[in-house]
Amino acid sequence: MRRYLEELIVKDLQRKMVLVTGPRQVGKTTLCRQLMARHASAQYLNWDIAADRAILQRQSWSPRATLLVMDEIHKMKGWKTWLKGVVDGRPAGQALLVTGSARMETWRQSGDSLAGRYLAYRLHPISVREWCEAQGGSADEALDRIIERGGFPEPCLAADSEDADRWRRQYFTDLIREDVVEFSRLHEINTMRLFVEILRERVGSPLSLASIARDLAVAPTTLKRYLDVLQALFVVFTVQPWHHNIARAILQAPKVYFFDTGLVRGDAGVRLENAVATMLLKHLHFRQDARGKSVGLHYIRTKDGTEVDFALSEENALTHLIECKHSDTSPHRALTAFSARFPNAEAIQLVRDLRQEEQRGTVRIAAAAHWLRNLDA
Known part of the structure; x- marks a missing residue:
């Protein structure tokens, strides 16, 4: 299956090193091999393979x-400085593609000596748009x-299922067993597993780490660290409440969603909400990575x-208010109220099972699948 970033990466490889991050098994290696097939001479090196590791060293x-494709090199000691030398010393005409996951994404966020030397993309799971295309x-x-x-x-x-x-x-x-151990102590694995199991049942609800900490008999700061690890590993992502004061928003309870909707435990409405969250995040990351837009996902x-499931922003202004419903076509009361407070934001109620789209006052009642089909990625 051809992935949605392929043509963009081909274009950018002509100019700079390209960095691709994303969850384990989201298709990074397959994408690399598809890109290699477009070159008469290409070489793939994976740090986890002993023979490849020797060549890299x-x-x-x-x-x-x-x-030249380098996979998992963030596991090399001192890899950032090493990679800077590779970028600066490569022969003219040699394209360089680097892939990785958790630690590489954390480094990308903080910036480093490679500033100005690379273009970055985050590869996401398949969306409605990508599947249809x-x-x-x-x-x-x-x-x-x-x-x-x-x-x-x-x-x-x-x-089959x-x-x-x-x-x-x-x-x-x-x-x-493997990835979490890189970030945590071995004796914490059982607690981490229980924490993930709890999160699977609390998708879409404001998250109280203090309450879960009492249930698991650990400190809230410990769960905050666990949550950071799960985000770094692309297991979950958080959605913060909308507030012009960013610091104040961070202090309020986030909502947590899974990159893999299949991990969610809940009814049809909760699973729909998680699926929508993953596709909205993919849409926004695409706009950030491919188009340089300053966009955000909130609730x-x-x-x-009183709550609305999602709010999209661009340049610190709300552009969309989004509520997810399985079959309810009556305009959500909170969505109607917030659409009056934010008249420049489009208010949309996404309904999975909908016979006819319609405009009900300030709220657009839209078929979820067709609306998601028209996202940017």
């Missing part, structure tokens, strides 16, 4: 390779599949508990 890869079929069929299977390529493309379930069980086990909640 000696820097003895082919100077005639028109595309690559596989065909209707938007409704695509959304149903993503809600059931999640958007990671292997389970999403699997022949049993294969998808087997993949997910192994994926989750490996993630906790709105007042002290009395």
